[in-house]
Amino acid sequence: xxxxxxxxxxxxxxxxxxxxxxxxxxxxxxxxxxxxxxxxxxxxxxxxxxxxxxxxxxxxxxxxxxxxxxxxxxxxxxxxxxxxxxxxxxxxxxxxxxxxxxxxxxxxxxxxxxxxxxxxxxxxxxxxxxxxxxxxxxxxxxxxxxxxxxxxxxxxxxxxxxxxxxxxxxxxxxxxxxxxxxxxxxxxxxxxxxxxxxxxxxxxxxxx
Amino acid sequence: xxxxxxxxxxxxxxxxxxxxxxxxxxxxxxxxxxxxxxxxxxxxxxxxxxxxxxxxxxxxxxxxxxxxxxxxxxxxxxxxxxxxxxxxxxxxxxxxxxxxxxxxxxxxxxxxxxxxxxxxxxxxxxxxxxxxxxxxxxxxxxxxxxxxxxxxxxxxxxxxxxxxxxxxxxxxxxxxxxxxxxxxxxxxxxxxxxxxxxxxxxxxxxxxxxxxxxxxxxxxxxxxxxxxxxxxxxxxxxxxxxxxxxxxxxxxx
Numbered sequence: 001x002x003x004x005x006x007x008x009x010x011x012x013x014x015x016x017x018x019x020x021x022x023x024x025x026x027x028x029x030x031x032x033x034x035x036x037x038x039x040x041x042x043x044x045x046x047x048x049x050x051x052x053x054x055x056x057x058x059x060x061x062x063x064x065x066x067x068x069x070x071x072x073x074x075x076x077x078x079x080x081x082x083x084x085x086x087x088x089x090x091x092x093x094x095x096x097x098x099x100x101x102x103x104x105x106x107x108x109x110x111x112x113x114x115x116x117x118x119x120x121x122x123x124x125x126x127x128x129x130x131x132x133x134x135x136x137x138x139x140x141x142x143x144x145x146x147x148x149x150x151x152x153x154x155x156x157x158x159x160x161x162x163x164x165x166x167x168x169x170x171x172x173x174x175x176x177x178x179x180x181x182x183x184x185x186x187x188x189x190x191x192x193x194x195x196x197x198x199x200x201x202x203x204x205x206x207x208x
Numbered sequence: 209x210x211x212x213x214x215x216x217x218x219x220x221x222x223x224x225x226x227x228x229x230x231x232x233x234x235x236x237x238x239x240x241x242x243x244x245x246x247x248x249x250x251x252x253x254x255x256x257x258x259x260x261x262x263x264x265x266x267x268x269x270x271x272x273x274x275x276x277x278x279x280x281x282x283x284x285x286x287x288x289x290x291x292x293x294x295x296x297x298x299x300x301x302x303x304x305x306x307x308x309x310x311x312x313x314x315x316x317x318x319x320x321x322x323x324x325x326x327x328x329x330x331x332x333x334x335x336x337x338x339x340x341x342x343x344x345x346x347x348x349x350x351x352x353x354x355x356x357x358x359x360x361x362x363x364x365x366x367x368x369x370x371x372x373x374x375x376x377x378x379x380x381x382x383x384x385x386x387x388x389x390x391x392x393x394x395x396x397x398x399x400x401x402x403x404x405x406x407x408x409x410x411x412x413x414x415x416x417x418x419x420x421x422x423x424x425x426x427x428x429x430x431x432x433x434x435x436x437x438x439x440x441x442x443x444x445x446x447x448x449x450x451x452x453x454x455x456x457x458x459x460x461x
Contacts, residue, residue, distance in 0.1 A: 034285060041278055049277070050267040063277045067284070074285045085256045089263040100231045158232035159262070165227040166234065177223075184226035191261040 018042075022080075022087035030077040037074050044088050045070075048095045054160045055099035065102070069094045096159070103162035145193040151186035154179050218248070225251050229258035276357050276364060276377070279389055283354035353379065353424065356387050367391075367438060367457035376422070376440055376457050384430040388422050393456060396420050396442065403443040405451060406435035406461070417447035435461045 017025065017039040028036030048069065052062035069091055073080065080090050147155075150172075157168045169179040221244045227233050228241045245252045356362060361382030368375045376391035393402060396419070404415040404427065413435070416427040429438075439455035 034282065037281070037285060038278065041281065045277070046268045047263070047266040054267055063280075067277060067281050070281050071284050084252075085260055086263060089256075089259040092263045092266055093259050097231055155230060158227065159230040163232070164234050165232045168232070180223050180227055183230065183232065184223070187226045187229065187258045187261060190265060191257050194261050194264050 021082075023082035026073070026077050026080050026082070026087065029074060037070065040073065040087065040091075041070055044091050047088065048091055051092060052095050052099045055096065055162055056102055061102060062099070065095055065098045068098060100162050145186075145189040147186050147189055148182075151182045151189070154182040155186045158183065221248070221251055225254050226258060229255050230262070276379070276389060279350060279353050279357060282350045353387055353389050356381050356385070357389065364389075365438060365459050365461065367440060367459040369457050374457050378429075378438075380429050380431075384428055386427050386429040388418075388425045390423050391457075393422065393440070394442075399445040400442050401445045401447055402456075403441050403447045403451070405439045405441065405455070406433060407437040407439060407458075408434045412439070412451055414447060414449070417443070437461055 017028065017033075017036055020028065020036075020039075025036055025039060029040065045066065048066045049062050052065040053059055056062050056065065072094065073091065080087060084090075153172070154165075154168055157163050157171060158165060163171065165179045165183060166176050169176045172179065221241065224233060224237060224241055228238065228245075231238075233241060245255060356379045357364070359381050363380055365378040365380060365386075366375065367378070374391075374393050376393060377389045378386050379389050380386045396402070401417045401419055402422070403417050405412040406415050406429075407413075413433075415429065415438075416425075418425045429435075437458055438461045439458035441451045441453045441455050443452055
C-alpha cells in the first residue's frame with residue numbers, strides 16, 4: 001500500500017481519519033484537511049486508476065482522469081451526498097464518465113466507428129476471439145452472480161470499452177433491445193448477489 | 209442512435225436505467241434520462257444500486273505505483289491551504305515569510321532548507337505559527353517533487369524489500385538530480401541513519417545518508433555512474449564507509 005506522507009500538524013491524524021465513515025471523511029475534506037483527501041485517495045485510488053486505465057487504455061490518461069476527479073472532490077466536496085451511495089461508488093462514477101468522455105472525443109470517435117464497421121465487414125472474425133485476453137471483472141462476486149458470457153460481454157464492451165449499447169448491438173450483431181436486456185439482467189444479477197453477500201456477512205457479524 | 213425517446217412512458221426509461229448506469233447511452237438519451245431521474249426516485253435508486261454493485265466488482269491496481277500520482281494531486285491542492293493562525297484561505301505565494309525563501313537559488317537548496325527546518329521545528333516543538341510555516345514548506349516541497357516528476361526525461365525508481373513490505377520511491381531527473389518522493393522504511397533504531405548505496409562491479413559506493421524524514425531528500429545520481437543496482441541499508445548515525453547490514457530495499461538501476 002502506498003505511503004501517503006502526512007501533512008504536519010493536520011487537523012486529524014491519519015490513523016483517526018482511517019476510522020471515519022464516508023460522510024465524516026468528506027466533512028474533513030470540506031474543512032480543507034489535506035490528510036483527509038489523502039485518506040480518500042488511499043481508499044479509492046487503486047480502483048479509480050485501474051478502471052480509468054481499462055477504459056482509456058492509457059496509464060497516463062488514467063492518472064490524469066483520477067487526478068482531476070480527486071481534485072474536484074477537494075474543490076467541490078458538497079457534491080458528494082452520502083445518502084445516495086458510497087464515496088467509492090461516487091468517485092468511480094465520476095472517473096468512469098470522465099474516462100468515457102475522453103474515449104468518445106472526436107478523434108477517438110472516428111477510430112471507434114471504423115472499428116465497429118470492421119466487425120460488421122469481417123464476418124469470419126468473432127469478437128470473442130479478439131477480447132479473449134480482456135477479462136475484466138472476474139471477481140468472486142461476478143463468479144457468484146453467475147452471469148452468462150453474453151451478459152458479461154455486453155456489460156464489459158460498454159463499461160470498459162466505451163461503446164454505447166447501440167454500438168455493442170452492432171458489434172455483436174444483436175438487436176438493440178437484446179443488448180439493453182442483457183446489460184440490465186447482468187447488472188441486476190451482480191446487484192442481487194452483492195446484497196445477498198452483504199446480508200449473509202451481516203448475519204455472520206451479528207452472530208459474533 | 210437506435211432509439212428515439214419522445215414519449216414519457218416510464219417503461220421506456222426503465223429499460224434505459226442499466227445502460228445509463230454504465231454510461232452506455234448516447235448524448236441525447238443521457239440528457240433525457242437525467243431529466244427523468246430528477247423526478248423518479250425508483251429509477252434513481254436503481255441507478256445508485258447499480259453504481260454500488262459496479263464499485264464492488266471494479267478492477268484494482270497496485271497503489272504503490274501511484275505514489276507519484278498523489279504527489280501531483282497534492283501539488284494541485286497545496287497552493288491554497290487553511291491558515292491556522294487566521295483561519296482564512298491564503299495562497300502560499302503570498303505566505304513566504306522572511307528572507308529565507310528569497311535566498312535559495314535552486315530546488316535542491318530549497319529542499320535542503322525544508323528538511324532542515326522541519327527537523328528543527330519537530331525537535332523544539334511547534335507553535336501554531338511555525339506549524340503553519342512548516343505546512344507551507346511541505347507544500348513547496350511537494351511542488352518541487354511534482355516538478356521533478358514532470359520534468360522531461362525524468363524516471364522513477366521503485367526500491368522494494370524482498371517481501372515487498374518496505375519500499376522507497378525516487379525520481380531521477382535527466383541531469384542526475386534525485387529526490388525521494390516517498391516510501392515506507394522500518395523505523396530507525398537508536399543512533400542509526402539510512403544510507404543509499406550504488407552497486408557496481410564488485411563493490412558498493414556510498415551515495416548519501418539520510419534520517420527519518422525521507423520525503424524530499426535530494427542527492428546526485430548521475431546516469432553515467434555505472435551503477436547496476438541501488439540499495440538502502442541502516443547504518444550507524446552519520447553513515448558508514450562500508451555497509452554493515454543487508455539492504456532494506458533495493459532496485460535494479
